[in-house]
Amino acid sequence: MGRTADGALGTSREGAVVHRPLENHHIPKWVIPNRDSQWLNRTPCAISLTSLHSPRNQALRDRLRSARESRGITQVDLALKLSKPQSFVSKYETGERRLDVLEFAEVCNALSLDAADFLRDFLADVAGAGAGRKAVRR
Structure with a gap:
């Protein structure tokens, strides 16, 4: 060369x-x-992708962590169920990485959660908590 x-x-x-x-x-x-x-x-649109460290993403991560801990499952145990390294669980729980929708469904399945119910309850709680906020103009 x-x-x-x-x-x-x-x-x-x-x-x-x-x-x-x-x-x-x-x-x-x-x-x-x-x-x-x-x-x-x-011009910014009314609906935008949220930051990895937004309050809503933090609340979702906290809820997933609480669900794992309440079942007595460690990060290592969950990672084994997902066939992923322990760092995968740690990174999405601490906000270093985002879960895509398929990974979210796999995590819920590994925790014996119904992903649709989990997400529906989470969104209802977030909408209720955000009711006092100023409405977004569309």
């Missing part, structure tokens, strides 16, 4: 690929957004 025009890659005498710093590296203009970019200046 020979050198590229900007000197980014080359070969050593032994034939190994050597990475060299890019000397004339420029980001293509189309990658850098400007102030007029449509995707930067969007």
Whole structure:
């Protein structure tokens, strides 16, 4: 492998690929957004994805942890039921990672919970707790 025009890659005498710093590296203009970019200046919509550390996500994580603990199941036991490492359980319980809907259903199943009932009760409680908040304009 020979050198590229900007000197980014080359070969050593032994034939190994050597990475060299890019000397004339420029980001293509189309990658850098400007102030007029449509995707930067969007008006916020009424429904948006929530932060991993939002109060609602924290409440969901707390409720899943409480359900696990009330059944006397450790993180290790739950991880074994899920065929995942213990860190998987720890990370979603502490908010380091988000559970997707299929993982949520698997966790509920491993805890002998009905995922639909669990979510319905959780959303009813969250809606009740948020009733005093200002309504979102749509």
